[in-house]
Amino acid sequence: MKIAFLYKSKLALFSIQFLILTIFIIAFGYSFQIEFDSNVIEERRLVIQFLSNYIMYEFNIGLIFLYFIWMLVTLIPVIALQKIKRVIIMNTITFFFPNFFFYIFISKYSPLYFEHYGIFLFLKTLLLGLVIILFSFLLVLFLKFIKNFRKDVIIKDISIIEKQTKSKCPYCGTEFNSIPIYCYKCSKQLIPDLGDNNGNYE
Numbered sequence: 649m650k651i652a653f654l655y656k657s658k659l660a661l662f663s664i665q666f667l668i669l670t671i672f673i674i675a676f677g678y679s680f681q682i683e684f685d686s687n688v689i690e691e692r693r694l695v696i697q698f699l700s701n702y703i704m705y706e707f708n709i710g711l712i713f714l715y716f717i718w719m720l721v722t723l724i725p726v727i728a729l730q731k732i733k734r735v736i737i738m739n740t741i742t743f744f745f746p747n748f749f750f751y752i753f754i755s756k757y758s759p760l761y762f763e764h765y766g767i768f769l770f771l772k773t774l775l776l777g778l779v780i781i782l783f784s785f786l787l788v789l790f791l792k793f794i795k796n797f798r799k800d801v802i803i804k805d806i807s808i809i810e811k812q813t814k815s816k817c818p819y820c821g822t823e824f825n826s827i828p829i830y831c832y833k834c835s836k837q838l839i840p841d842l843g844d845n846n847g848n849y850e
């Protein structure tokens with residue numbers, strides 16, 4: 649129960665999502681180029697650069713990479729939470745955090761760059777954010793569809809098995825929920841002998 653609770657908690661999901669994003673970004677050496685204002689100190693550059701690698705992209709292979717890793721982590725709440733509203737909230741929170749700090753820092757510490765490119769950055773954020781929400785929505789619907797489909801198949805299977813095990817005595821008309829060897833009402837044999845104990849037919 650505790651593990652299930654932890655698994656479904658927002659903080660746990662957030663951590664897992666960020667861990668996966670970080671692993672991919674480091675493993676592929678992904679980096680978004682920012683032309684910082686000249687007076688930005690090194691530590692601030694590092695922090696802003698670190699944040700931008702999670703959310704910013706050029707319209708090239710970087711776009712494909714960034715969208716791919718975000719679609720990948722979008723899957724995690726879909727599987728863990730399965731409810732459209734909760735999945736969208738979770739994925740929005742995860743996407744919101746790096747964006748929030750990125751925009752605060754870049755507008756404060758590199759204002760010239762932000763003045764020039766802020767609108768483009770924001771459009772990219774909006775686009776990726778919308779795709780994440782849409783993808784979450786479609787994935788939950790798809791998962792529901794698969795589940796219902798499987799349920800239908802199982803119910804059909806059960807009703808077929810039920811029909812197969814029902815039988816009726818041809819002599820007195822008594823109905824059974826199984827296929828007995830003898831009718832309990834008229835004692836007639838219902839299943840003919842198939843052979844002796846050794847399996848030999850006469």
Ligand SMILES: [Zn+2]
Pocket residue numbers: 817818819820821822831832833834835836
């Ligand atoms: Zn009978």
